[in-house]
Amino acid sequence: MLETVFAASILLLVLWAGCFVEVVRKVGKQLSPLRALYSSFRARCPYTAETLERFVEIWDMFMHCSDASLGFEDRFAIFCDQLGDFLEGLVQRAVDVLELFFQLDVADQQAALCRIPRRRLSSAEAAEGAGPLRMTACAICLCEWTKGDDVRELKVCSHVFHSRCADTWLWRHQKCPMCRTAIAT
Structure with a gap:
């Protein structure tokens, strides 16, 4: 009712x-x-x-x-x-x-995000795939890589994302947006 x-x-x-x-x-x-x-x-x-x-x-x-x-x-x-x-x-x-x-550990979140290296993709990586898994596109925005893309590669699971796509998620959750593996060691 x-x-x-x-x-x-x-x-x-x-x-x-x-x-x-x-x-x-x-x-x-x-x-x-x-x-x-x-x-x-x-x-x-x-x-x-x-x-x-x-x-x-x-x-x-x-x-x-x-x-x-x-x-x-x-x-x-x-x-x-x-x-x-x-x-x-x-x-x-x-x-x-x-x-x-209402986040309480802002300093810890910032430190965890800073531990994930950012880098620019080379033309070879853009063509062949980024990271050890040879990902051909960002799994968040689904855009294919281009030379010079600013990316973050998560060492724990080897997934690679555009920094602009992953940073908000990583700041909030501290887990891989794709496989949910914790990024904090």
């Missing part, structure tokens, strides 16, 4: 937010000051603007579906599925922020 009430409350809030988005969009087409305000907001708060734009995208797919073969129930099921993924991503980001905020 409680789950039903909770689900209905979330649905009403989402529908309210969707209606609000529609009103703001229609008013925004008419008012250039509102567009300027949004541009300023987007420049100052890119994460929030990106989140809002993703919600608007999901709402648009639900309200203005171009596939005539989909009935309301099908569109609504797709909307709920996409909204669930969207909300799960928001919750995960909030948890990540809270983890960073």
Whole structure:
């Protein structure tokens, strides 16, 4: 019973937010000051603007579906599925922020990250694969190596990642993002 009430409350809030988005969009087409305000907001708060734009995208797919073969129930099921993924991503980001905020051993984490060597890939490594495992791409961003990429090679498991991709994960977890082997000796 409680789950039903909770689900209905979330649905009403989402529908309210969707209606609000529609009103703001229609008013925004008419008012250039509102567009300027949004541009300023987007420049100052890119994460929030990106989140809002993703919600608007999901709402648009639900309200203005171009596939005539989909009935309301099908569109609504797709909307709920996409909204669930969207909300799960928001919750995960909030948890990540809270983890960073309440970390206690910042000095230990910094020291552990500094013990993992950073280096630049040579053209041979970029072509043949990096590290002892001859990895041909970063397992986090899935981009293939290029000459001069800044990478970290984890000695305990020999996995190699772009520094920009792995540093946030390694700072928080001190484990390999791929095999979860602890990096601290």
